[in-house]
Amino acid sequence: MLGLRILVHSIKLVVRNWRVALRISSPLIAVLLVFGVFMRGSIAGVATLGPDEGVSWLAIGVYLIAQTFSGTWVAVAWHRYVLQEDDSGAIIPSFMGRRVGAYFMQGVLIAIIVGIVTVVAAAALFFAFSGLNSLVLAIVLPLVIALVGLWLFYRVSPALPAVAIEEALSIGDAWRATRPYSGSILVLVIAMAAASGVFGALVELTVESSTYLYLVLVMVQTWISMMVGISVLTTIYGVVVENRDF
Template identity: 30%
Template sequence: MKGYHLFRHALAMVLRDLPTTTRLTAVPYAIGAIWSVWFAVTAPTVNGVLMIREPSGLLGVGALCLLSIVSILWLAVVWHRYVLLGEAPKRFLPEASVSRMKGYLIKGILTVLVTLPVAGIFGVLSYLLSYGGPLIGAVMGCGYIFALVAVIGRVSAILPAVAVDRPISLRESWAQTKQATPAIVVAFLMAGVTMAVASMMVLAVFLTAGKLAYLAIPNFLIQWFSTVLGLSLITTIYGHYIEGRELT
């Protein structure tokens, strides 16, 4: 049940004051999303294939990656500080703290690096067991997802920590969550399933109505909500397991 309570707490975090949630996170997220849409429309293509070797295509991809990273870093730092410190910006645009965003990026890279051994181990095992049939493949796929979610979830507390100027090490995050692996996996899977079901429901509605041309708007909203929910989940992990806060 702890996994459910983690998920419920994170979800309530987003929905408790939706206008404030929107004000704090929508603009940083929209900056990256709007650029993505503009690039998708204007990028040089041949038969639908992006021409990376074209100067405009290469420059566009680079700018898209950079802007997307900056927008997510901005959003994440602002959201963690609002939830954990009650820091609500008075201006329309939240402050973009470059130093905190830089620290968050470094911790994010460390988090990714930690997952590489997991990916490597399961990659080797998948290759060795590739002749075992589809059932073995399915089992390995599920095992890979569970292991990856567990590792990311247990070390993810380093991200909110650096956002609120209380940095902790990977070892500290891992140690403080040593009894929490099942709960963290359940919470992340519940969040993933919830957003997947929401996406399928929206797609079904627009398919039925024959309005696929308008699907971009609800897709944007779902992706934005998924991003904030994911950030809320790692904020909850940090708050509960590192700071000892109660789950509501």
């Protein structure tokens, strides 16, 4: 199945090029280390969706801002490396301010569009299935809605790598380009959600045994999730827009 092949290929991109991946993602790694080591617990607070002991909402907010900034920087650099073999070879990737800014704004626009459509879809689903068992409404429907939101995001996701490599591709163009791959993208989303859930559950098993081990594993999980996620965007663009094969 193409969806699974995209996920596997994206993982292989990170594994095969792990040295380059570590170097290009150095801004993200720096953020993870600063908040994981020097502000102990901030990452745990984010991971548990609330402040941990001694961790303020301000610290979590600063962490999320820093992670978004560094993640956008890394995404632009990784897209350019994979799609154009653009790599300075430096420990810290080149900061292309205009590209990073445009990428961020494109991401915000996509988030707004996907958010609005998802909310409308959620309202329609809850109205249509309001007579079902409360357990279904509380667990199954939110899961379906989350998958719908992710599916919508990945349907328009080629617009992000396009910004990074300075190619003209609107959100509407991205939606039309991925139409033949809509089923494969749904399979991809389900596979990613399942893998993320299993990985996250394994990490959570260590939360009671050792705080430091838990923090290290959360940092590793965050890095892997972000790099594989960025690689998925890159792979989708390569397949859909550039007609690349694996």
